[in-house]
Amino acid sequence: MKKLIYVFIVILLSCQPKQKEAINMVSVSILPQKYFVDQIAGNLVQVNVLVPPGSSPHNYEVLPSQMKDLAKSKVWLQIGLLTLEDALKSKLANINKNMAIVNCSEGITPIAGSEHNDEGHQHASNEAFDPHIWLAPAEVKIIAKNTLDALVTGFPQHSSTFKSNYTRFITQIDSISQQIDQKLSQLKNRNILIFHPALAYYARQFRLSQMALEYNGKEPSPRHMKEIVDLAHKQNIHLIFIQKEFDPSFAQQLSREIEGKVVIIDPLDYNWEKQIMDITEKIAAQK
Ligand SMILES: [Zn+2]
Numbered sequence: 001m002k003k004l005i006y007v008f009i010v011i012l013l014s015c016q017p018k019q020k021e022a023i024n025m026v027s028v029s030i031l032p033q034k035y036f037v038d039q040i041a042g043n044l045v046q047v048n049v050l051v052p053p054g055s056s057p058h059n060y061e062v063l064p065s066q067m068k069d070l071a072k073s074k075v076w077l078q079i080g081l082l083t084l085e086d087a088l089k090s091k092l093a094n095i096n097k098n099m100a101i102v103n104c105s106e107g108i109t110p111i112a113g114s115e116h117n118d119e120g121h122q123h124a125s126n127e128a129f130d131p132h133i134w135l136a137p138a139e140v141k142i143i144a145k146n147t148l149d150a151l152v153t154g155f156p157q158h159s160s161t162f163k164s165n166y167t168r169f170i171t172q173i174d175s176i177s178q179q180i181d182q183k184l185s186q187l188k189n190r191n192i193l194i195f196h197p198a199l200a201y202y203a204r205q206f207r208l209s210q211m212a213l214e215y216n217g218k219e220p221s222p223r224h225m226k227e228i229v230d231l232a233h234k235q236n237i238h239l240i241f242i243q244k245e246f247d248p249s250f251a252q253q254l255s256r257e258i259e260g261k262v263v264i265i266d267p268l269d270y271n272w273e274k275q276i277m278d279i280t281e282k283i284a285a286q287k
Pocket residue numbers: 058132196197198
């Protein structure tokens with residue numbers, strides 16, 4: 001009996017800190033958002049990420065086991081333009097009525113979905129707007145402000161810490177924008193060729209032009225491949241960017257046809273700052 005009571009007390013004690021953490025839980029849709037929350041909240045909140053590393057946020061389906069952590073969250077910070085977010089919203093209404101759902105794209109001028117529609121093709125993705133807002137520092141400043149406001153509302157006891165961390169983060173983002181501007185200032189060829197068109201907002205901010213190998217969110221048809229090969233020749237493009245979670249075979253095929261090189265990037269990496277600079281270095285290498 002004594003032993004049983006002991007076990008009971010141990011269980012009770014080990015449960016307590018967990019419960020405490022759960023109160024300060026926020027959910028985010030993708031990993032780079034965890035980086036943004038961490039910059040502002042440090043270790044004052046626990047972050048639950050819905051789309052696991054290696055999965056695509058365009059077609060990921062949240063597992064039933066993930067609903068628990070989502071339901072425990074005080075706030076869900078959405079990118080705001082992802083299909084999975086809409087699909088989940090209605091389910092959540094029954095599970096956690098008190099959770100605030102915040103659209104982090106609020107205030108951003110969205111870019112229309114980057115898929116072509118000129119051959120009478122259907123849109124493969126039902127995302128009306130391009131969701132890749134986290135890949136441009138200008139947009140990340142707006143995401144950060146929406147994140148700050150949500151955190152201050154959810155956890156007002158920490159508002160002064162959040163606000164000073166936020167100010168520091170914004171200064172850092174401005175410095176990143178300047179560094180990117182500088183690195184790309186000498187770039188003569190401002191056309192980028194990419195498998196999955198994730199850089200529309202980045203391209204808008206830094207005056208580049210993005211061309212995608214994917215067509216309607218699907219593998220390119222022979223006809224589209226041919227168009228891209230011709231364009232790449234015309235525009236003297238030798239680099240083909242591809243995100244690490246995609247099948248590289250089409251990019252490799254294209255690289256052979258244009259005597260180019262496949263360059264792997266990871267826009268869903270946790271370390272946003274490192275990643276955005278890595279992408280920049282790789283683009284700057286394009287002659
Ligand atoms: Zn994407």
